Amino acid sequence: MDQIHFFILALLPLSVFIPTTSAQLRQNYYSNICPNVESIVRAAVTQKFQQTFVTAPATLRLFFHDCFVRGCDASVLLASPSGNAERDHPDDISLAGDGFDTVIKAKAAVDRDPSCQNKVSCADILAMATRDVVALVGGPFYEVELGRRDGRISTKASVQRRLPQPSFHLDQLNTMFASHGLTQTDMIALSGAHTIGFSHCSKFMRRIYKFRGKSIDPTVNPSYAKQLRQMCPLNVDPRIAINMDPTTPQTFDNAYFRNLQQGMGLFTSDQTLFTDARSQGTVNLFAANNTAFQQAFITAITKLGRVDVKTGNQGEIRHDCSVVN
Numbered sequence: 001m002d003q004i005h006f007f008i009l010a011l012l013p014l015s016v017f018i019p020t021t022s023a024q025l026r027q028n029y030y031s032n033i034c035p036n037v038e039s040i041v042r043a044a045v046t047q048k049f050q051q052t053f054v055t056a057p058a059t060l061r062l063f064f065h066d067c068f069v070r071g072c073d074a075s076v077l078l079a080s081p082s083g084n085a086e087r088d089h090p091d092d093i094s095l096a097g098d099g100f101d102t103v104i105k106a107k108a109a110v111d112r113d114p115s116c117q118n119k120v121s122c123a124d125i126l127a128m129a130t131r132d133v134v135a136l137v138g139g140p141f142y143e144v145e146l147g148r149r150d151g152r153i154s155t156k157a158s159v160q161r162r163l164p165q166p167s168f169h170l171d172q173l174n175t176m177f178a179s180h181g182l183t184q185t186d187m188i189a190l191s192g193a194h195t196i197g198f199s200h201c202s203k204f205m206r207r208i209y210k211f212r213g214k215s216i217d218p219t220v221n222p223s224y225a226k227q228l229r230q231m232c233p234l235n236v237d238p239r240i241a242i243n244m245d246p247t248t249p250q251t252f253d254n255a256y257f258r259n260l261q262q263g264m265g266l267f268t269s270d271q272t273l274f275t276d277a278r279s280q281g282t283v284n285l286f287a288a289n290n291t292a293f294q295q296a297f298i299t300a301i302t303k304l305g306r307v308d309v310k311t312g313n314q315g316e317i318r319h320d321c322s323v324v325n
Ligand code: HEM
Pocket: 054, 056, 057, 058, 060, 061, 064, 094, 095, 096, 164, 165, 166, 167, 168, 173, 187, 190, 191, 193, 194, 196, 197, 198, 199, 200, 201, 203, 241, 267, 269
């Protein structure tokens, strides 16, 4: 009895130093370590954005794909000489290079400050850059939580079945988002990210052409389908990418949800949010009230940024975002 008691007491102080996955991120995490980190990142991201608009959608999508595979640990940024990293998986191969470049440039800017060198994780830089691009394209500004550490593992295999497909219907979307603690409302708000950016034709061809006797998707607005067929003919160049939000493609607004009301969602996974009675009310709310959408987006992207994060002494602070230390 006494011996057991002694052991518990002896172990107790130790447990304080054992990191747990429930460790919290927080705002201003770097205030004593690298007080200017947020302005350094913002300046680098703004400069990159001024060079090319793609910076914004590319960075936002990169953050999402990072968080859904092994958590928000910058594992998506790791490169593999043998082509076996996350970014080599078919679901990640279309991630635009400008997203990776944004993080690399922001990291270089941070590391040019001697007090910050090798002290800010690539995962946190991606989270800050994502917050900044959303604001740059007219979306809401929010305080970003920090304190993530970088992962040391990135494999092609770990991407398999971890990212939503454009063919998904509501239940499949909900199941996948729920597995990361995200609600249906979070999922709908995050899908609003498709208010900016581009898609290759192959991702929605099955909806707008008859294939093997399957008819055209009746939930696509017929005149939108016609426009899409003009931009994406059957023998289209696979490099062609079109705007996902046909109305305000360069603005982060709730036009995405008004498009869904018109049958102008590009993917099945977009249009199902309006077609399915269980999610239509939220789409109508976000379509009518941009403030409600923005608030829900901030809540959801903050929750997304907490998914399976490494903190404390887990992982590392990578020196070069594309290779482990
Ligand atoms: C709900 C399930 C989702 C599905 C099925 C999905 C699927 C896709 C697909 C197929 C593309 C086009 C890729 C290409 O052809 O290059 C795309 C682009 C994009 N997605 Fe999603 N996505 C989803 C959710 C999200 C979320 C949660 C975010 C971010 C919060 C996001 C942000 C983006 C952005 C910004 C682009 C444009 C990328 C660019 O222009 O480079 N998506 N998505």
